[in-house]
Structure formats: structure tokens, C-alpha cells
Amino acid sequence: MVKEQFREADLARRISHVCFGMMSDEEMRQQSHIHVVSKNLYNQDSRQVPVPYGVLDNHMGTSTKDKSCETCGKNLADCVGHYGYVDLELPVFHVGYFKSIIHVLQCICKSCSRVLLGKDDRKTFSDTLRRPNLSYLQRKGLKKKINEKCRKVSYCSHCGALNGPVKKCGLLKIVHERYKSTKKVVDPVVTDFQSSFQSAVEHNKEIEGLIPRAQENLNPMVALHMFSRIPHQLQAYKEDFEEERRDRERMQARQESVEEELATSKATVRQLEAQLHREKNQKQFPPVYHVQYDQQNALRARSANRHTPYAVGNRFNYGFDVVDGDIVADGPSENNDEDKGETREERRRSRRRETDILQCPKCKREYTKDRHNELLEHIDLCYD
Structure with a gap:
């Protein structure tokens, strides 16, 4: 996609909205100057020259005072730096969205990717979230309530699968404690999982003490697979949400218009009050x-x-x-x-x-x- 040329407009314009989010892979390639393909940092010589098309390539800026940027030609103090991109063969967790990923995994079934809410709770929260006049704090409070209810659910109401707590484990790692049981009556799913290691325990007795601590690792591939199945069950509500979004935009536009009229009326009232005050303080009256x-x-x-x-x-x-x-x-x-x-x-x-x-x-x-x-x-x- 070709970049659109910027043209300065003489007229003042009102910004309708601002969207924040991640850039797509195509946008990243457009804003980058080189494609990073080398894993090495420096050449194997005595001068320690950065490897071309590596993460220290001088096309992305210089890190020394005696060299200039090979893209803009400026020195270390004046160059702002330039982008380069790396093609990832497998998905990874984005550090900025890692906490949100954990919250979503806590709210969905790890087998069918359905929301872990009953029919009544789902309808109640769905009707509440469709209100166009909900503020940011109200939506944040509803999100917290939904997360707390989903974390207390052990069995999915749709497929009946066992679900456990989802926690962060180490650096950018997520585990699903499905097979951790604190109840006196052990679930058959946990029993079947532990019995599957029987042959391994016979050959190595040290494994027997580690089996109760074994949990499911939710790597980026597994999490991406779960997330990819969520939009299919939301497709039926897509048109409803779009209609609600249009209604919300119309209401916001009407609200802005009413606020402008109110501001104009207040200014007129202030002018009339000032005029009345001047007339009251005048020394001369009509003859x-x-x-x-x-x-x-x-x-x-x-x-x-x-x-x-x-x-x-x-x-x-x-x-x-x-x-x-x-x-x-x-x-x-x-x-x-x-x-x-x-x-x-x-x-x-x-x-x-x-x-x-x-x-x-x-x-x-x-x-x-x-x-x-x-x-x-x-x-x-x-x-x-």
C-alpha cells in the first residue's frame, strides 16, 4: 500500500475520535527502513563493526559519536532513529498486552473458548454492556465483575470441560492449573491425567512426586488458537453492535450540539446580567x-x-x-x-x-x- 502524501489544510477541522492500537504487519514494513535477518551483532574482526542487516545496523541510527546514520546522514545527537522489522516464524506474547491476555484466558473455557458464564449472567452482562451511555469507569467495573465470576467457575456450562486458575509463571509464561485439586473428591479428569504417567513412574520413581505439580502450559500458539475461535461465537451479535455503535455516535453528536447551545445560552445570560447591572448602576434615569x-x-x-x-x-x-x-x-x-x-x-x-x-x-x-x-x-x- 502506497503512503498517502500529507497536504496541509487551511481550514480548521474537528477531530471526531482517536484510535489507539497495534500497527499491522504491513504498516510496520512501510515505516521500516531495513529488514533485520542476521542474528549476530558484530562482525568477527578486531574493529567490532555492526553486522549489516542486524539489530545494530547503522541504517537504524548510530550509537557512536564518530559515525553518522546511513539513512539520514545525521550524527548521534541529531538522528532520531529509524525502524527495522523482524519476521517472526511463531507468535509471541506482546509485553504491553500480557496482562490483558491473562484476563481474557481467565474468562474463557480452555476447551471451547466460550465465556465461562451461565445463560442468565451472560444475558445480564450483555444487556448492560450494550447501553450506549456507559462511562469508562462503569465498563471497567463490569469487566472486573465478569472476571471475578469467571474465575470462580470450574466447569464450562457449554461443553462441561474442567477449568482451573490461569496464572503468570515466570517471564512471559502462562500456566493453566487444571489438574491442581484441593478437594477431597478428586475429579475423574485429574485421575485420568495422573494415571497416564503410570508407566513413566515405574521406570523412574522420582517422577511420582512431581506429577501433582504438573500443569498445562499456555504458550503463544495455544493462546492464539483459543483467541481465534472466539470471534465465531460473536459473529451473530456483530450487526447489533454496529447498530448500537451508530446510535452511540449519533447521541454523542447530539450531546455535543446541545452542549454548544448551552454554552451560547450561558454567554447570552451573562451579557444580559452585565447589561442589567450597568443599567442599575447608572446615575441618570429616563426623564x-x-x-x-x-x-x-x-x-x-x-x-x-x-x-x-x-x-x-x-x-x-x-x-x-x-x-x-x-x-x-x-x-x-x-x-x-x-x-x-x-x-x-x-x-x-x-x-x-x-x-x-x-x-x-x-x-x-x-x-x-x-x-x-x-x-x-x-x-x-x-x-x-
Whole structure:
């Protein structure tokens, strides 16, 4: 397969998901520079030159300061190293997946590769694992529960074969303690296994003490054979899992969309709260219109804020007057010397003497009394 050329995109893109896993054999060959075929490290000479196509070949980088890499031509400090690959004739355990391999072997039957769970438990755990909203910690907890239940099962519910504990034994070695019995009643399978060594015991008595300790060795070939039979029993559920995966992806996309809308709504709420806070802290309020008594047929705008400070102990009047059936409120006014003038009765008599013509104080435009609402709107526009 030819490597795809990288082209930088000008547009920003969102990453849908990231997958982690092992590279395939073809990908390993593509990323490698040499094929390692020699088992020797150095040539049999006095100079100790690395063997070509060995694990110390200079095409994968140099290990000495006086030499350069034969692939990139850089020295020891600048060369990042290059890959080489080795063809394996037999499978081996990957050190990074060794613990997971043991967990899988503990959960399956070593004869038929079925999961060591009963019908009811299998259905319960299967329904739980199909939930699309399960978190990583919940799946990890379910995996631990399944492993604990499978380790307690001695006989497979499908084929009836005897299964024992699976443990790590030494460096990258796994044993299956199938024939280790701690019960008073020995299983016939264990008895048949021990009796198969009868002829060997007759020729060598020292073997008799080692027979109870004999266990089954699960080498990489045996483990690979067991794992290769597992997908056959999962084939029936493949379409169900794919449909659930699509549903989960749709739900995740919908969740991301809702989260974006929620973030936008929160930002809008914060802006409105800030605007409301600014409006509350403003010193000037919308003007209140009052009759201008010194000029006939005129109105003036008076703010709610005073230009002179209130004196301590002064009283305030919240008076409401009725003019031609309309209620006119004259905001809070202070009873000090500056506000003294005509009495309320005199102001009422002055209002009754007003004509039916109202005039804008700025542009002198006239309105009749029945159009006083239009006059107020005009004054708002005129003073803006």
C-alpha cells in the first residue's frame, strides 16, 4: 500500500475520535527502513563493526559519536532513529498486552473458548454492556465483575470441560492449573491425567512426586488458537453492535450540539446580567415630563436625579395631581428653599387657565391637548 502524501489544510477541522492500537504487519514494513535477518551483532574482526542487516545496523541510527546514520546522514545527537522489522516464524506474547491476555484466558473455557458464564449472567452482562451511555469507569467495573465470576467457575456450562486458575509463571509464561485439586473428591479428569504417567513412574520413581505439580502450559500458539475461535461465537451479535455503535455516535453528536447551545445560552445570560447591572448602576434615569409653570403651554423634562444634594432632615412630597382626567405625577421634590414657590392650589389654578394648545419647548411645534401622547413621543425624538 502506497503512503498517502500529507497536504496541509487551511481550514480548521474537528477531530471526531482517536484510535489507539497495534500497527499491522504491513504498516510496520512501510515505516521500516531495513529488514533485520542476521542474528549476530558484530562482525568477527578486531574493529567490532555492526553486522549489516542486524539489530545494530547503522541504517537504524548510530550509537557512536564518530559515525553518522546511513539513512539520514545525521550524527548521534541529531538522528532520531529509524525502524527495522523482524519476521517472526511463531507468535509471541506482546509485553504491553500480557496482562490483558491473562484476563481474557481467565474468562474463557480452555476447551471451547466460550465465556465461562451461565445463560442468565451472560444475558445480564450483555444487556448492560450494550447501553450506549456507559462511562469508562462503569465498563471497567463490569469487566472486573465478569472476571471475578469467571474465575470462580470450574466447569464450562457449554461443553462441561474442567477449568482451573490461569496464572503468570515466570517471564512471559502462562500456566493453566487444571489438574491442581484441593478437594477431597478428586475429579475423574485429574485421575485420568495422573494415571497416564503410570508407566513413566515405574521406570523412574522420582517422577511420582512431581506429577501433582504438573500443569498445562499456555504458550503463544495455544493462546492464539483459543483467541481465534472466539470471534465465531460473536459473529451473530456483530450487526447489533454496529447498530448500537451508530446510535452511540449519533447521541454523542447530539450531546455535543446541545452542549454548544448551552454554552451560547450561558454567554447570552451573562451579557444580559452585565447589561442589567450597568443599567442599575447608572446615575441618570429616563426623564419624567412635568408642566413648566413659568411658560405657558410648555413642558420640560426633569430627571429623577437632583443637581443639588438633599439636606439632612428635609421632607419629600410625592404629590399626584389630576389634570383633565389624567393623573400627573411630579417626582420626589425636596422641601427646601430652592423648591419654594407657588403653592399646590396656585399651581392647580394655573393649569386650569392653560389653553388646549401644547407646544414643544425645543422646536415650538404645537399639538392639541387630546394629542398629548404624540407630543411626548415627539419630545423624546427631539431631545435625542
